[in-house]
Amino acid sequence: MINRKEKLNMVKGLSGTPETGVDMTLSQLGQAVVLRDCKLVKEITESLVKEEVDHFQILNRGLIPGMLEVSERFRRGEFFIPELLMSSRALKFGLNVLRPLMRERKKDVLGKVVVGTVKFDLHDIGKNLVIILLEGDGFEIIDLGVDVSPEKFVKAIEKNEAKLLAMSSLLTSTMSWMKFTIELLHATGLTRKVKTMVGGAPVTPIFAKNIGADGYCREATSAPSLARELLGIEGDETTVIPK
Numbered sequence: 001m002i003n004r005k006e007k008l009n010m011v012k013g014l015s016g017t018p019e020t021g022v023d024m025t026l027s028q029l030g031q032a033v034v035l036r037d038c039k040l041v042k043e044i045t046e047s048l049v050k051e052e053v054d055h056f057q058i059l060n061r062g063l064i065p066g067m068l069e070v071s072e073r074f075r076r077g078e079f080f081i082p083e084l085l086m087s088s089r090a091l092k093f094g095l096n097v098l099r100p101l102m103r104e105r106k107k108d109v110l111g112k113v114v115v116g117t118v119k120f121d122l123h124d125i126g127k128n129l130v131i132i133l134l135e136g137d138g139f140e141i142i143d144l145g146v147d148v149s150p151e152k153f154v155k156a157i158e159k160n161e162a163k164l165l166a167m168s169s170l171l172t173s174t175m176s177w178m179k180f181t182i183e184l185l186h187a188t189g190l191t192r193k194v195k196t197m198v199g200g201a202p203v204t205p206i207f208a209k210n211i212g213a214d215g216y217c218r219e220a221t222s223a224p225s226l227a228r229e230l231l232g233i234e235g236d237e238t239t240v241i242p243k
């Protein structure tokens with residue numbers, strides 16, 4: 001039976017270059033996501049927390065690069081859907097360790113954000129990354145899940161008095177539901193109260209501009225700074241769509 005230390009030594013780390021200390025462990029965490037090893041992901045995340053490594057570092061330099069590497073390998077045809085789903089499950093083991101700690105740390109809520117994948121679309125891996133990053137940054141999240149209709153988005157915004165709506169779409173055939181949702185926000189007068197941001201692989205800055213979204217970012221990692229910028233909190237390297 002191999003113990004954890006031996007197993008860790010066998011995990012090379014994501015980047016090819018030699019690393020030491022925390023850098024190496026973060027890199028190994030990413031590799032454990034790629035290897036779809038739920039137990040190892042949990043163990044490495046817990047050990048990094050114990051070493052008092054910043055939770056954002058664990059996410060941004062460990063778990064998320066691991067998941068992005070998996071989607072890249074999928075794109076290259078090296079991985080298939082089962083691998084992708086198993087890695088996403090492994091990622092959740094890490095997120096489950098971090099989530100309660102991140103919630104505990106960020107007591108001051110920056111604002112409520114309604115998040116969901118649009119109508120007829122069941123993809124949620126990217127959306128869930130956006131959620132954990134926004135939540136970790138101090139936003140309160142109302143997660144509507146997948147296959148969310150414009151009416152459901154509007155109801156949740158009204159009920160929760162949310163300041164921001166974040167929509168995800170992974171299918172070209174469902175992207176137009178972002179547009180329909182923004183149209184409904186206009187019709188109900190909610191655009192005066194709520195900002196919108198959109199993302200997902202097929203979404204582009206031009207599409208975001210054309211449908212009247214307030215912001216777009218390609219990667220989940222930029223979502224917190226875009227959200228802050230849209231709400232006038234602070235922000236930098238993201239795209240607020242000029243009207």
Ligand code: B12
Binds near residue numbers: 075129197199223
């Ligand atoms: C996993 C997957 C599935 C899983 C979904 C499981 C789940 N729980 O999500 C399952 C097997 C269910 C599935 C089903 C289908 N899928 Co699929 N799926 C994928 C796959 C392989 C990976 C998507 C993924 O999770 N990537 C990893 C995450 C991390 O990346 P991401 O989602 O892009 O998110 C990143 C950014 O886009 C961004 N982001 C995402 N959302 C948001 C939101 C905001 C606000 C912001 C700021 C950022 C942001 O942040 C993330 C990290 O940076 C892609 C192929 C691919 N390479 O993308 C196809 C893909 C999206 N699927 C595709 C298709 C066609 C389908 C099906 C129609 C297949 C079928 N014939 O049944 C069904 C549709 C089901 C439905 N109604 O939704 C096509 C879409 C083609 C198109 N352009 O329309 C793709 C591109 C595959 C392909 N090459 O053909 N799929």
